[in-house]
Amino acid sequence: MKAVHLLLTALFTAVALSGYTQATFKGKVFNHRNQDRLYGAIVSCTDVHGKTVNTVTDDDGAFKFKHLAYGDYDVKVEYVGFASYSSHVTIVEGKPSEVRIELEEQVRELADVRVFGKINAEEETGARQKEQRSYNIVNVISARAMERSP
Numbered sequence: 001m002k003a004v005h006l007l008l009t010a011l012f013t014a015v016a017l018s019g020y021t022q023a024t025f026k027g028k029v030f031n032h033r034n035q036d037r038l039y040g041a042i043v044s045c046t047d048v049h050g051k052t053v054n055t056v057t058d059d060d061g062a063f064k065f066k067h068l069a070y071g072d073y074d075v076k077v078e079y080v081g082f083a084s085y086s087s088h089v090t091i092v093e094g095k096p097s098e099v100r101i102e103l104e105e106q107v108r109e110l111a112d113v114r115v116f117g118k119i120n121a122e123e124e125t126g127a128r129q130k131e132q133r134s135y136n137i138v139n140v141i142s143a144r145a146m147e148r149s150p
Helices: 002-018 124-133 143-148
Strands: 023-031 042-047 052-056 062-068 071-078 085-091 097-103
Touching: 023 042, 023 085, 042 062, 052 062, 071 097, 085 097, 124 143
Parallel strands: 023 097
Antiparallel strands: 023 062, 042 052, 042 071, 071 085
């Protein structure tokens, strides 16, 4: 009886540990045009159940996902100024899981630029503008004009 109990305990332990086999998935992200490493790119890894884990590339453009179960994943990489990258990856036991990802630049040009400024109220032009835009009749004296007057 004790042998059966010990055998069942060993069997359940082996089954439980087999469900926890975990892999590491890593890679590097580069600029396709000049092969620069891209620091700060957001890398997402989504499994077949919809669970997503995210990480950010380091100074060397490298990323690493630890403790992933073996299976299929969708990998997505996003970086400002570059087109998004998506790929399907299968992590298999015994094979190293490492990828090299090159992102294409996505250039956009501005249609127009608007610059807004504010006139200093202490200057003479600021005082004149305040007089012109007021709803009542006012006489505004700037700080500069007061400094100059006796």
